[in-house]
Amino acid sequence: MTTRQLPDQRQxxxxxxxxxxxxxxxxxxxxxxxxxxxxxxxxxxxxxxxxIPEELSDRTFDRVGGKLVRGEEIKNxxxxxxxxxxxxxxxxxxxxxxxxxxxDDTGEAAVSxxxxxAATEASRVxxxxxxxxxxxxxxxxxxxxxHTGEKDERIRNRKTLAGELGVAAGSLRIRxxxxxxxxxxxxxxxLRE
Amino acid sequence: MRRFLLGAMSDAERxxxxxxxxxxxxLFASLTDTEDELVEAYARGELAPDEAAAFKQGLLSxxxxxxxxxxxxxxxxxxxRAGEAATPxxxxxxxxxxxxRYAAIGxxxxxxxxxxxxxxxxxxxAKPLQAGDPRGPAAAPxxxxxxxxxxxxxLVAETDPNNPVPxxxxxxxxxxxxxxxxxxxxxxxxxxxxxxxxxPVLELAPEIGLVRxxxxxxxxxxxxxxxxLFDAVGRQVWRxxxxxxxxxxxxxxxxxxxxxxxxxxxxxxxxxxGQYLNVDNYxxxxxxx
Numbered sequence: 001m002t003t004r005q006l007p008d009q010r011q012x013x014x015x016x017x018x019x020x021x022x023x024x025x026x027x028x029x030x031x032x033x034x035x036x037x038x039x040x041x042x043x044x045x046x047x048x049x050x051x052i053p054e055e056l057s058d059r060t061f062d063r064v065g066g067k068l069v070r071g072e073e074i075k076n077x078x079x080x081x082x083x084x085x086x087x088x089x090x091x092x093x094x095x096x097x098x099x100x101x102x103x104d105d106t107g108e109a110a111v112s113x114x115x116x117x118a119a120t121e122a123s124r125v126x127x128x129x130x131x132x133x134x135x136x137x138x139x140x141x142x143x144x145x146x147h148t149g150e151k152d153e154r155i156r157n158r159k160t161l162a163g164e165l166g167v168a169a170g171s172l173r174i175r176x177x178x179x180x181x182x183x184x185x186x187x188x189x190x191l192r193e
Numbered sequence: 194m195r196r197f198l199l200g201a202m203s204d205a206e207r208x209x210x211x212x213x214x215x216x217x218x219x220l221f222a223s224l225t226d227t228e229d230e231l232v233e234a235y236a237r238g239e240l241a242p243d244e245a246a247a248f249k250q251g252l253l254s255x256x257x258x259x260x261x262x263x264x265x266x267x268x269x270x271x272x273x274r275a276g277e278a279a280t281p282x283x284x285x286x287x288x289x290x291x292x293x294r295y296a297a298i299g300x301x302x303x304x305x306x307x308x309x310x311x312x313x314x315x316x317x318x319a320k321p322l323q324a325g326d327p328r329g330p331a332a333a334p335x336x337x338x339x340x341x342x343x344x345x346x347x348l349v350a351e352t353d354p355n356n357p358v359p360x361x362x363x364x365x366x367x368x369x370x371x372x373x374x375x376x377x378x379x380x381x382x383x384x385x386x387x388x389x390x391x392x393p394v395l396e397l398a399p400e401i402g403l404v405r406x407x408x409x410x411x412x413x414x415x416x417x418x419x420x421x422l423f424d425a426v427g428r429q430v431w432r433x434x435x436x437x438x439x440x441x442x443x444x445x446x447x448x449x450x451x452x453x454x455x456x457x458x459x460x461x462x463x464x465x466x467g468q469y470l471n472v473d474n475y476x477x478x479x480x481x482x
Binding site: 037040050051086132173189 | 200212214215228233251252255258263265267275439442465
C-alpha cells in the first residue's frame with residue numbers, strides 16, 4: 001500500500017505553489033483542479049498496469065512543479081502533466097525490468113507466492129462470511145441484489161435497485177463500492193486477529 | 194472502452210484516449226464504469242479467455258484493482274453459499290418467504306396426507322388393522338422423501354397420534370469446508386530474540402506441507418516486501434516474490450520441505466521505488482516430530 005505523502009513534503013513549496021497557480025489563479029479552485037487532475041493521473045497509471053500509480057502521480061507533479069520553478073512556461077498544465085506522466089511510465093518500466101532480472105533465478109519464489117494465496121483463501125472466505133453477517137439487513141440485501149444473477153439479470157436488478165433507492169446508477173455503484181470497502185476493512189481486521 | 198482498458202489499442206489510439214479523458218469528464222466516467230464491469234466480469238469468470246489474459250497482464254497488476262477483484266470474487270462465493278437470491282421488489286411481509294417456500298410447504302403437506310392415507314388404506318377383503326398388527330405402523334414406515342425446497346427449514350408434521358408420521362430429518366446446512374490440514378501457522382514479531390528460551394518454536398509434523406508465516410510490522414511503510422529465510426549458518430534457503438502488506442503484517446507461505454530441525458532467521462525487506470531495504474529480522478526454531 002503506497003503511503004501517500006502530502007505534496008508539501010515531496011515538492012519544494014515553490015514548485016507546488018507554482019503548479020496550483022498554473023491550474024487556476026483562485027487558490028480554492030486550483031486545489032479542486034489539482035485533486036481532479038491527480039485522480040486522472042492515478043487512473044492513467046492504473047490503466048497502464050502500474051503497481052504504484054499514486055507514487056508515479058506524485059513523481060509527475062514533482063517534475064512539473066520543478067519545471068515551473070525553473071521558469072518553464074506551460075500553457076496547458078493538464079496536457080503537459082500527461083506528457084510527463086508518459087515519460088515517468090517509461091522510467092518505471094525500466095525499473096520493473098531491472099527488478100525482474102533480480103528474480104530470474106528465483107522460480108521457487110514465484111511458486112511460493114501461489115502457495116500463500118491458496119493458504120489464506122479459506123480463512124478469507126470464513127472471515128468474509130462473518131463480516132457479511134455483521135452488516136445491517138438492508139446492507140446485506142443491497143449487496144445481494146447488486147451482485148446476484150447473470151449479466152442481463154444483474155443489469156436489470158441494478159436498475160430496479162437504483163430506482164428503489166432513488167439514486168442514479170453511478171451513485172449506486174459508489175454506494176456498493178463503499179459497502180464493499182466496509183466489508184474489506186472488517187475482513188482485514190479479522191485476519192489480523 | 195474495453196479495448197483501451199485491455200490494452201488492445203494501438204499506441205496512437207491509446208495516446209488519443211489518454212489525452213482526452215484527462216479533460217473530458219464524460220469519457221472519464223465512462224472508462225471508470227467499464228473498468229468496474231471488467232473487474233466484476235473477471236471476478237465472476239465471465240471474461241473470454243483472451244480478455245481474461247489481457248486483464249491479468251494489465252489491470253490485475255494494480256494492487257487496488259486486484260483487491261477489488263478478490264473482494265468481488267469472495268463476495269460472490271459467500272452469496273452463493275448463503276443461497277440468497279433476492280430480486281428487487283417492494284417489500285411486502287407476506288411475500289418475504291416467497292412463493293416457492295409456500296409451494297414447498299404445501300407439497301409437503303399433500304405428500305404427508307398421501308402417506309397417511311396409504312398407511313390407513315384397507316385392501317379389499319382385508320380386515321382393518323388392529324393394534325399390534327405387524328402390517329401396522331410398528332413395522333417401520335417408509336420415511337417421506339426429502340423435498341428439494343429452497344429453504345433448509347426443517348418440516349415436521351404429525352397427523353394421527355395412532356399412526357404418527359415420522360418426522361422429516363432435520364436438514365443441517367452444509368458445514369464450511371475445513372482449511373487444509375497440512376498447513377501450520379507461525380506468527381512472528383520483529384526484533385531477533387536474544388535468549389533461546391523465548392524463541393518461537395515451530396513443531397513440524399510430517400503431514401505439514403506448508404507453513405503460513407505472519408510477520409508483524411511496526412509500520413506499513415512500503416508498497417511491497419520480500420521475505421528471505423536463512424538457516425543457522427547464514428545460508429539462504431528460501432525467498433519470496435514481491436508481497437504486498439496486509440495491514441500491519443506480511444503473510445507468506447513457506448514450503449515445509451525448505452525447513453529442517455534447527456534455528457532460522459527471516460530477513461524482511463521493503464521496496465517503494467525499485468530498491469529493497471532491510472526492514473526487520475525475525476527468529477524462530479524448528480522441531481521436527
